[in-house]
Amino acid sequence: MTRRLGIIGLEIWLPVALVIVWWAATRDGDSPFFPPLSEIWESFRENWLFERVGSDLVPSVLLFVEGLAIAVVLGIALGLVLGLWPLGRRATAPTIDFLRSIPAPALISVMIIVLGFGQSMKVAAIAFASLFPVLLNTIDGVRGVDTVQTDMATVYRLRRSDRIFRVVLPAASPQIFAGLRVSLAVALAVLVFSEMLAGTDGLGFFILYSQETYQIPAMWSGIIMLGLLGYVVNLIFVVAERRIMRWHRGWRATARDAGGAS
Amino acid sequence: MAELQTQATEAPATPVAATLRRPRLHGWRRRWGRALTPILGTLGFIALLQLIVEVGIVSADLVPLPTEVIDQFVRQLGQGDFWAAVLDTLEGWAIGLLLAAAAAIPLGVLAGTTTAAFRSMRFIVDFLRPIPSIALLPLLILVLGIDIEVKIVLAALAGFFPIFFATLYGVQDLDPVARDTATVYKLNRFYRLIFVSLPGSTPYIATGVRISASVALLITVGVEMVVGLPGIGRAIFDAQYNSDLPLMYALVAASGMLGVIIALVFRAAERRVLRWHPSQLREVA
Amino acid sequence: MTNELEVRGLAKTYGSGPNAVHAIGDLTFDVRQGEFLCIVGPSGCGKTTLLKCLSGLLRPSAGSAALEGKPIDGPPDALALVFQDYNRSLLPWMSIARNVALPLLAQGVGKAERRARATEALESVGLHDVGDLYPWQLSGGMQQRAAIARALAYRPRLLLMDEPFASVDAQTRSDLEDLVLDVHARLGITVVFVTHDIDESVYLADRIVVLTHRPTRTAEIVDVTLPRPRDQIRTKEMPEFAQLRGHVVRLIRAQRLGGEQSAPPALAAAEA
Numbered sequence: 001m002t003r004r005l006g007i008i009g010l011e012i013w014l015p016v017a018l019v020i021v022w023w024a025a026t027r028d029g030d031s032p033f034f035p036p037l038s039e040i041w042e043s044f045r046e047n048w049l050f051e052r053v054g055s056d057l058v059p060s061v062l063l064f065v066e067g068l069a070i071a072v073v074l075g076i077a078l079g080l081v082l083g084l085w086p087l088g089r090r091a092t093a094p095t096i097d098f099l100r101s102i103p104a105p106a107l108i109s110v111m112i113i114v115l116g117f118g119q120s121m122k123v124a125a126i127a128f129a130s131l132f133p134v135l136l137n138t139i140d141g142v143r144g145v146d147t148v149q150t151d152m153a154t155v156y157r158l159r160r161s162d163r164i165f166r167v168v169l170p171a172a173s174p175q176i177f178a179g180l181r182v183s184l185a186v187a188l189a190v191l192v193f194s195e196m197l198a199g200t201d202g203l204g205f206f207i208l209y210s211q212e213t214y215q216i217p218a219m220w221s222g223i224i225m226l227g228l229l230g231y232v233v234n235l236i237f238v239v240a241e242r243r244i245m246r247w248h249r250g251w252r253a254t255a256r257d258a259g260g261a262s
Numbered sequence: 263m264a265e266l267q268t269q270a271t272e273a274p275a276t277p278v279a280a281t282l283r284r285p286r287l288h289g290w291r292r293r294w295g296r297a298l299t300p301i302l303g304t305l306g307f308i309a310l311l312q313l314i315v316e317v318g319i320v321s322a323d324l325v326p327l328p329t330e331v332i333d334q335f336v337r338q339l340g341q342g343d344f345w346a347a348v349l350d351t352l353e354g355w356a357i358g359l360l361l362a363a364a365a366a367i368p369l370g371v372l373a374g375t376t377t378a379a380f381r382s383m384r385f386i387v388d389f390l391r392p393i394p395s396i397a398l399l400p401l402l403i404l405v406l407g408i409d410i411e412v413k414i415v416l417a418a419l420a421g422f423f424p425i426f427f428a429t430l431y432g433v434q435d436l437d438p439v440a441r442d443t444a445t446v447y448k449l450n451r452f453y454r455l456i457f458v459s460l461p462g463s464t465p466y467i468a469t470g471v472r473i474s475a476s477v478a479l480l481i482t483v484g485v486e487m488v489v490g491l492p493g494i495g496r497a498i499f500d501a502q503y504n505s506d507l508p509l510m511y512a513l514v515a516a517s518g519m520l521g522v523i524i525a526l527v528f529r530a531a532e533r534r535v536l537r538w539h540p541s542q543l544r545e546v547a
Numbered sequence: 548m549t550n551e552l553e554v555r556g557l558a559k560t561y562g563s564g565p566n567a568v569h570a571i572g573d574l575t576f577d578v579r580q581g582e583f584l585c586i587v588g589p590s591g592c593g594k595t596t597l598l599k600c601l602s603g604l605l606r607p608s609a610g611s612a613a614l615e616g617k618p619i620d621g622p623p624d625a626l627a628l629v630f631q632d633y634n635r636s637l638l639p640w641m642s643i644a645r646n647v648a649l650p651l652l653a654q655g656v657g658k659a660e661r662r663a664r665a666t667e668a669l670e671s672v673g674l675h676d677v678g679d680l681y682p683w684q685l686s687g688g689m690q691q692r693a694a695i696a697r698a699l700a701y702r703p704r705l706l707l708m709d710e711p712f713a714s715v716d717a718q719t720r721s722d723l724e725d726l727v728l729d730v731h732a733r734l735g736i737t738v739v740f741v742t743h744d745i746d747e748s749v750y751l752a753d754r755i756v757v758l759t760h761r762p763t764r765t766a767e768i769v770d771v772t773l774p775r776p777r778d779q780i781r782t783k784e785m786p787e788f789a790q791l792r793g794h795v796v797r798l799i800r801a802q803r804l805g806g807e808q809s810a811p812p813a814l815a816a817a818e819a
Contacts, residue, residue, distance in 0.1 A: 010381040018386070033404045090296065091303025101476070101521030105484035105495060106514045109502040113510065114324045148635040155602050155628045156650035156701060166649070170640040189394040189480070196399070196488050204396075208488075211400030223397050230392035247681060251639035254683040 035217045040224070043217035048225050052206070057225065060191060060202040063119060064233075067126025068187045075131050075183070076176060079138025080164065083172070089139065100132035104190045108197055122194040129190045130183040137179025141172030174248050177241050184237055188230055203229070326507045334512035344497070348520065351493035354410055355475075355482045358417025362474055366422045367467065370429025374463075375455060380430075387426070395419040395481060399488060413485045413493075420481040421474035428470025432463025468535045472528035479521055494520070549615075551705055551737040552578035552601070556610035558762075559596050570596040572762025573610070578705075578739055583731050585748035586741045587795060588758030588766075589802045594741045597763075598709050601739070602628045614705060623705075627698035631710045633691040637682040643669070643693050644678030650701040668700035669693065671733075672726055688719035692726065699730065708740045712747070721779050724751060728777055745799070749791045750777055757798045766798055 023037045048057070082089040108125045115121040145168055153163045169176075195204030207222035242249075312328045314320050338344040373380045373387075395416050402412045444454045486495025494517050501510035557574040560567050570593035578584050588594055599605040601612055603622035612619045614626060627650075630636040637646050647668055648661040656664070666678060672692040682690055691711060698706055708727070712720040724747060731738050742748050748755050755769040771791060773782055782788055 007381065010378060011385055014382045015385050015389075033401065087299060090299040091306070094300050094304045095307050098518050098522060101525060102514060102518035103480040103483040103495075103521060105480065105487045106498050106517045109487070109498050109510060110514055112502060113505075113507065146635050148630055148632050149638065151599075151604055152628075152630065152636045154604055155622050155626070156697075157622050157624070157653050158649070159653050162649075162652050166641075166652075167638065170638070173640075185392070185394070188392070189396055189484075192394050192396045193484050193488070196396070207397060207400050211404060216404070219400055223401065226397045227389075227393040230394060231389060234392040247640040250681060251683045255634070 033216060035220065039217045040220045043215075044221040044224060047218060047221050056201055056203055056206050057229070059119075060195065060204070061229070063122050063126065063202070064187055064191050067123045067191070068130055068183065070123070070127040071130040071183055071187070072134055072180065074127070075134030075179070076138050076169075079135045079176075080142060080169065082135075083139045083142025084164075084168070096132070096135070100136065104129040104186065105193050105197070108190070108194050111194075112198055117198045117200075121198065122191065125194050126187050126190045130187040133179045133182035133186060134176065135179075137175050137182075138172060141175030141179075142168055144175065145171040174245060177245060181237060181241075184233060188233065192226065323507075326511060330508045331511040331515065334508040335515055338509075338512055338516065344516070347492065347494050347497045348516070350410075350491075351479075351482055351486065351495065351520070354413035354485075354491075354493065355417055355478050358414045358482065359421050359471075359475055359478045361414065361418035362421030362478065363425050363471060365418070366425035366470075366474075367429050370426045370467075371433055371455070371460070373426075374430045374433030375459065387423075391423055396484060396488075399485060403489065408489055408491065410491060412489065413482050413491055416485055417478040417481045421478040424473040424477065425467065425470040428466045428473075429463060432466030432470075433459045435463070435466070465532070465536045468528075468532040472525070472532055475524050475528050476521060479524060483517060549580050550577045551580045551582075551615060552739070553613045553616075554578075554601075554610070555612070557597070557600060557607050557612055558609040559593070559600060559605065560608045569762035571600070571607070572759075572764050574758075574763060574765055575610075576756050576765055576768060578737060581735050581737055582753045583728075583738045583740065583751055585752035585755045586739065586758065587743065587745055587748045587755060587799065588763065589760055589799055590743065592758045592760055592802075593763040594743075594758065595709055597758075598628065598707050598739075598741055602626060602707055625702075625704040627701045627703035627706050629691075629694050629698050629706070629708045629711045631713055633687070633694045633711075633714070634682065636694055637690055637697075639681065639683055642679050642681055643674075643685070646682065647678075647693060647697045647700050650697060664700050665696070668696040671699060671730070672696045686719075687715045688723060691715060691723060695723075695726070695730070699734070704737060706736050706738045708738065710742050711740075713743070720747070725779065727751065728775075732776065745792055745795050746783075749773070749788060749795065750779075750782060755795060757795060758802075760802045766802060769795060769798075 019037075026034045026036045029036050029039075082092065104125070107128055108121075111121045111125040111128070115124055149167055149171055150163075153167045158167070191202075192204035195202035196208045199205030203222060203226050207219055207226065210216070210219035210222055308328050311325075315322055315325055315327050369383070373383050398419070399412070399416060402415055406412050406415070444458045482493065483495035483498075485491060486493040487499045490496055490499070494513060498510055498513045498517065501507075501513055554574055554576050557571055558569075559571040560569050562568055574597065586594055586597065596605065600607045601619065603619055603626075606620075614623045617623070637643075638649070641649070644662065644665045647665040651661045651664060669675070669678060669692075672695050674689060674692050674696065677685060677689065677693070682693065685693065691714075694711070712723050715723065727738070727740070728751060730736070740748070740751055749771060752771045755771060757766040757769060758764070759766045769791065773785065773787055773791070
């Protein structure tokens with residue numbers, strides 16, 4: 001029992017201490033850029049519970065989801081094709097490598113030219129940037145499928161669709177999920193970038209605008225809100241992955257016990 | 263901070279079952295075919311794009327002819343401004359990356375070796391990790407003004423986490439044989455760290471640094487665009503603002519080339535580090 | 548008795564030029580319908596390559612193989628393969644029942660019947676109530692049973708087995724050997740069983756094809772006249788068992804040393 005408490009204590013002392021230090025250091029309100037926590041909390045309550053949720057939070061989230069969804073669907077589909085088609089993969093490899101190396105904000109500029117300043121630009125930028133981690137990981141995952149599994153599918157004469165959806169894709173799914181996790185982070189970053197560069201609403205815009213108009217507590221509330229959004233999105237991902245990949249954990253555990261590196 | 267943590271894209275690619283029914287080329291014809299395919303594919307893409315723009319499917323107001331872009335790109339390579347911008351970007355990027363590594367490696371080692379430290383840091387790391395570092399840009403502008411330090415700090419923040427986690431996993435993932443050897447020779451914790459854990463974790467750290475390198479570039483360019491600090495990002499933004507399309511696209515392509523070069527350099531370094539690593543020797547046997 | 552399988556001059560070479568690997572040089576043998584044929588040979592003699600050619604996973608460089616008179620060009624119908632690596636051939640994201648029923652998908656079998664046949668196959672290999680478990684939750688021996696069940700659910704006429712018991716412990720191996728014998732006797736399937744374990748080959752087979760070193764050819768085809776049903780204790784106590792075993796071991800030893808094969812010893816007159 002005390003051991004459990006000890007562990008919990010270890011896990012929370014640092015965060016708690018940091019918050020206390022932050023609170024104490026800013027309490028008197030001397031620093032203009034670091035207002036007292038109480039003011040930040042005030043501003044947070046005003047803005048995000050629930051005044052601006054509809055006008056700034058929801059649009060941001062929708063853009064994020066839309067762009068990410070496009071990237072995931074396209075990435076997995078394309079990754080499947082290229083993973084299974086060596087000629088296509090080799091032909092497109094340099095182009096893909098190049099496109100994926102373009103820093104995402106640069107892409108936003110291109111999107112602004114092609115699509116203007118509206119929502120579709122942001123969705124396109126998010127989709128394009130988050131496409132590549134999923135795409136590349138899907139390709140690698142598909143290529144790395146255990147030959148014994150594909151041989152088995154061949155010998156038992158599985159139909160092509162069964163082979164792809166019941167063997168290849170599930171086998172590649174751990175790697176695909178790893179790519180998804182990266183895409184998630186990229187999508188969030190590009191969302192904020194696009195809102196700061198070309199926005200009239202959204203969290204990114206709100207934070208920048210608050211800073212430019214010296215509404216410091218509001219700026220902080222925006223930052224915290226964005227942090228919360230990132231945390232929640234990540235949490236959802238982790239929970240989903242845990243459920244879908246349950247088999248993977250069980251399988252890895254037994255494989256490890258069976259003598260690891262052979 | 264959240265951008266591109268574990269980019270697992272570098273898994274060794276084993277070919278899928280040798281089911282084989284297509285007629286195959288052999289010998290030199292095959293080698294030539296393999297080398298030509300990527301080149302032909304890339305040229306094909308460019309040609310396709312050229313066609314699309316010339317015919318007018320996509321307006322030349324939006325996407326200029328690839329030939330024009332290439333022309334502008336080549337021209338830029340001869341411009342002093344261009345290289346000044348590249349250096350500006352690289353300066354912020356390099357310092358930020360170094361800072362990230364300087365902070366992340368010791369902390370990663372600490373978290374990887376001491377359970378108490380690990381547990382203490384866990385909540386904070388898990389909480390800060392998903393926050394896009396760009397969110398702190400406005401704050402940093404207030405505190406540091408519009409100056410290169412903003413670029414450096416944000417790049418460092420973004421680059422911190424991949425290296426941190428890589429170091430953490432690297433230190434934890436000790437080859438059991440190496441560990442047992444150290445125990446048998448009664449090396450105390452400190453020596454074990456220096457002579458076993460750290461060398462053993464360098465491949466992981468190398469991978470982490472590579473990932474951080476591209477993340478840091480992304481952030482650096484982005485900050486330049488949003489804030490107007492000198493660098494490639496600023497140049498792109500200016501070109502876009504002035505609707506100088508060939509220039510903008512050429513600069514975007516240049517930033518892509520920069521990304522490619524950085525990735526190549528770090529991947530080569532990573533391979534170097536991996537070459538002598540014991541795990542590689544195991545695989546050959 | 549007709550031939551289930553006819554192999555004529557089969558050859559397989561990997562690569563070309565000076566680095567070419569002649570895995571199989573020239574193999575010719577028949578497999579009669581309903582028989583249990585074992586294939587043994589020195590390590591690296593291309594046993595697995597042979598099975599891959601027979602199951603349509605690889606195309607031979609020369610020669611042919613025919614299943615019931617039809618040339619093998621791609622995975623033949625009515626042929627099932629049990630892999631050595633059961634923990635890799637059973638799909639870890641599916642339950643055992645689903646794994647066993649997987650091959651039935653291609654045959655257009657309906658869901659209820661798939662489940663029924665899977666359960667039937669599992670019970671015939673002695674696995675009860677494991678349908679909803681995952682492969683990694685089972686022991687090695689049970690996993691291999693499940694892999695065999697999968698092959699059986701497919702209702703093949705020819706069953707190929709690639710050193711299926713190499714990765715299990717000795718006790719489990721005896722149980723699985725008897726299981727295969729039981730299945731063979733009950734269902735009358737033709738079995739081609741590749742192994743490096745000579746005792747196992749003599750215990751199981753009607754005939755044994757002994758292969759040479761690379762480039763592989765048939766060294767000899769040994770008739771196993773031991774009575775059926777076989778028994779782990781009684782059969783292995785018989786003098787013919789020792790003689791046959793010794794003969795095969797000598798054959799393989801001769802391969803390894805690259806020397807000529809020893810003259811086959813006169814087999815003691817088999818008890819009629």
